Amino acid sequence: MTATRRSDRRPADGSPVARVCVxxxxxxxxxPFDYLVPAELDDVAVPGTRVKVRFAGQLVDGWLLSRADDSGHTGRLAYLEKVVSxxxxxxxxxxRxxxxxxxxxxxSLADVLRLAVPPRHARVEKEPRDEQPTPVAAEAAEAVDPRGWRDYSTGPALLRALTDGRAPRAVWSALPGEDWAARYADAVAATVAGGRGAVVVVPDARDLDxxxxxLTGVLGPxxxxSLSAxxxxxxxxxxxxxxxxxxxPVVIGTRAAMFAPVDRLGLVAIWDDGDDLHSEPRSPYPHARDxxxxxVQLAEAGALVGGYARTAEAQLLLETxxxxxxxxxxATVRARIPAIAPTGDDPQLARDPGAATARLPSLAWTAARDAIRADLPVLVQVPRRGYLxxxxxxxxxxxxxxxxxxGPLALPSAGGTPACRWCARVAAAYACPECGGRRLRAAVTGARRTAEELGRAFPGVPVRTSGREEVLTEVPGxxxxxVTTPGAEPVAEGGYGAVLLLDSWALLTRADLRAGEEALRRWTAAAALARPAPTGRVVVVADGALAPVQALLRWDAAWFAGRELAERRELGFPPAVRMASVTGAAEAVADLLAAARLPADAEVLGPVPADEGRERMLVRVPRARxxxxxxxxxxxxxxxxxxKAADPVRLQVDPLSLF
Known part of the structure; x- marks a missing residue:
């Protein structure tokens, strides 16, 4: 696909100008930069192909975006060097x-295209192509059973709109115990039955499986x-x-699938959009939901944003x-939720205020004991992994x-030696710099230490852990x-008899704008795995007067999301406004902001310290700007x-963390 003699090159007869993203x-x-398409590459140099071009004296990769009859460039145009494939x-x-x-x-467009299209694999391109599958017949629309959506007043209407080829946009609050994957499969099947395609994005590999x-059960093999990194x-x-x-017609995956090419796109869906795994860590740091x-706007497709909890961003979609x-x-919610109680309702706390500091108050211990006596599993969620x-x-x-x-010291096991969590140095001869003491105590208890403690409290009962080292998918009934960390909760056959949410302070006291929202999201994900009342119980070790706890008790994520959005609107925080973070060396940040022609109503906040000696400035504007x-x-x-400024500056629009 390359020209052997550069002097013999001549441009293609039709549309000889290629617009290339270098x-x-x-x-x-x-x-885009304009290049000439040589005649010998005319047939293969089509829009969407990978190409090689000369740029600043070097041979670099590029994307052929389009072809044109002429160029606005008045100088001499270079030729495409190669069509890679x-x-x-x-x-x-x-x-687009x-x-x-x-x-x-x-x-920049080049950065986004690196995220959108995976690296080429030449051997895969040369594999024989599978035959096109037979399109779904129109009468297949009757095969989409809406029964799973009938617990939601507008659920069947959502499926009908998708089947009819319309573009509904919905924010779904799932009931506890709901098989969310089956409901998403129903929505995708309805879309395919209407003759269109779908893209569904989930947070992690367990959700993807x-x-x-x-989907295999509904659509067939x-x-x-599935698209995942x-x-x-x-x-x-x-x-x-x-x-x-x-x-x-359908692509599912983690955030790697958010750019997946699908013909006649009719539905995009995202599950649990508050999970930080949906945020891309590479420039320009896009969020899968956005x-x-x-x-949806570009393709005029439908949208489904679902979860047990609700983000302020999803609430904004509704309020606008x-x-x-x-x-x-x-009435349906009350029939489906487990019995949920905070430890603040524990009568024993009134008689013994010291019991409030215990990691397993009597209410939680009783719930676990009763579930075990009934031969039911107990889920214990601990915010931190490790031992101590x-x-x-x-x-x-x-x-x-x-x-x-x-850095903070941690204890890896009961007989282990303290070691730094940052640099991994062992501190075998640690002495307190304040008092000289050498004895250590737990400040935060991790999942493995919790499992050890519960094993002693309930002798003879099997103890399983699910976390970063090994994530369980299912457990028997x-x-x-x-014992799990948030996000690693396995599904129990028949549901859990009790769910204990420990160390809630670790979630609620984080210096984060989304601390309450994130706590509720993690709690509802665990509580949704419990059996309905009266056989299922959830105990959250927290004050029942706190707003996230109140939302959990009533299973009312909509109320909390509305409250959260109202507070952010009053204080001027996303998503009520648009905010950008500018991080780098102090001189570099100041230089960039001085050169930026910011809107007249922009407000610059900061600086605040960032990592590695850098600082961060925040720029806030109304959403219209x-x-x-x-x-x-x-x-x-x-x-x-x-x-060629020496010090780099990182730009992030609407970053997940502002502090």
């Missing part, structure tokens, strides 16, 4: 989406592909090509009228710190204690890049 992540080069992997819809995402997040099984290069590229070639909602609510009647992830001096309670880097803010920051970053 894969160079510099802000001032974020625009004739496979048009970049669809026009994804190209990538441009919109780059503009929204003050990033569950959704994959549900071979009608969808964990698949490996060959499998991921194979699944991507199947979607791009139109061989499957990428999918942008696709962009989406409609799909919830169950209160934080320790302090037993004499004066001073937190134990590493003498080398001042017999008596057992299952979001595009102007992103453009101003991107232009300023481009000006710094053009003059």
């Amino acid at each position: 894969d160079v992540g510099l802000a001032h080069l974020d625009r 004739p496979e048009p992997v970049l669809s026009p819809e994804v190209a 989406l990538a441009r919109a995402v780059a503009d929204r997040y003050a990033g 569950r959704l994959d099984a549900a 071979g009608r969808h592909v 964990a698949l490996g290069p060959a499998r991921r590229y194979r699944a991507f090509l199947a979607a791009r070639r139109g061989q499957v 990428v999918l909602l942008t696709r 009228g962009w989406a409609r609510e799909v919830v169950a009647e209160r 992830p934080s320790i302090s001096c037993a004499e004066c309670r001073t937190p134990a710190r590493c003498a080398h880097c001042a 017999g008596a057992a204690l299952v 979001a595009a102007a803010l992103a453009e101003a920051l991107h232009s300023a970053a481009g000006a710094r890049a053009a003059r």
Whole structure:
């Protein structure tokens, strides 16, 4: 596919100009560049293909975005050097989406395209193509059973709209015990029955496996592909090509699937949009929810945002009228929820105030004992992993710190030696710098220590742990204690007899704008696995007067999300406003903000300390000025890049963490 003699080159007869996005992540080069298409590459140089071009004297990768009859460039145009592959992997819809995402997040198109299209795998491209599957017949729409959605007043109407080819936009609050994967499979099947495709994004591999099984049961094998960065290069590229070639109408996956190319897109869906795994850690740091909602606007597709809890961003979609609510009647909610109680309702606390500091108050201990006697499993959620992830001096309670880097010391096991969590140095001869004491005590108890304590409290009962080292998917229905960290809760056969939510202070007292929202999200995810009352009980070790606890007791995520959004609107925090974070060396941050032509109503906050000696400034504008803010920051970053400023600056629009 390369020209052998450069002097004999002549441009293609038709549309000889190729507009190329050069894969160079510099802000001032974020625009298409024109090249001539040589005649010998005319047939393979089609929009969407990967190409090689000469740029600044080097051979670099690029994307052929389009072809034109002429160019606005008055100088001499260089030729395309090579078409890497004739496979048009970049669809026009994804190209438009990538441009919109780059503009929204003050990033460059090249950076977004690296996220949107997986690296090429030549051997996979050369594999024989599977035959196109037979399209779903129109009468297959009757096969989508709406019974699973009948517990929600507008659920069946959502399926009918998808089947009819309309574009409904819904925010769904799932009931406890709900098989959310089956409900998403119903919505996808209705979309496919209407002759269109779907993209569904979930937080992690466990959720993906569950959704994959549900879709296979509804659509049959071979009608969808899973797209995840964990698949490996060959499998991921194979699944991507199947979607791009139109061989499957449905793509599911983790955030790697948010840009998946699907023909005639009719539905985008995201489960548990508050999970931080949906936020891309690479520039320009897009969030899967916002990428999918942008696709809704561009493709005129339907949208489904679901979860046991509700984010302030989802609540904003409802309050602005962009989406409609799909919830169950209160009578249905009361019939489905377990019996939920805070330890603040424990009568024993009134008689013994010291019991309030115990990790397993009597109410929680009684709930666990009763479930085990009934031969039912007990789920225990602990916010921290490890044994003792934080320790302090037993004499004066001073937190134990590493003498080398001042990082927190942790104890890996009952007979282990304290070690730093930052630099891993062992502190075998630790002495408190305040009082000289050498005895240590637990400041924070981890999942493994909790499992050890519960094993002693309930002798003879099996104790299982689920966390980063080993995440369980399912557990049998017999008596057992299952200790997990948030997000690693396995499903129990028949549901848990009791769910204990310990150390709630670790979630509620975090210096984070989303602390209450995140606590409720993690609690509802665990509580949803319990049996309905009266056989299922949930005990949260927290004050029942706190707003997140009240929302859990009533299973009313909508109330809490509305309250949270109202407070953020009053205080001027996202999503009520658009906020950008500018992080770097103090001089670099000041230089960028001085060069940025910020909107007149922009408010600059800070600086505040960031990591590694850097500082962070926040820029806040009304949502109506979001595009102007992103453009101003991107232009300023481009000006710094053009003059080769030494110190880098990281731009993030609506970052998850503001503090």
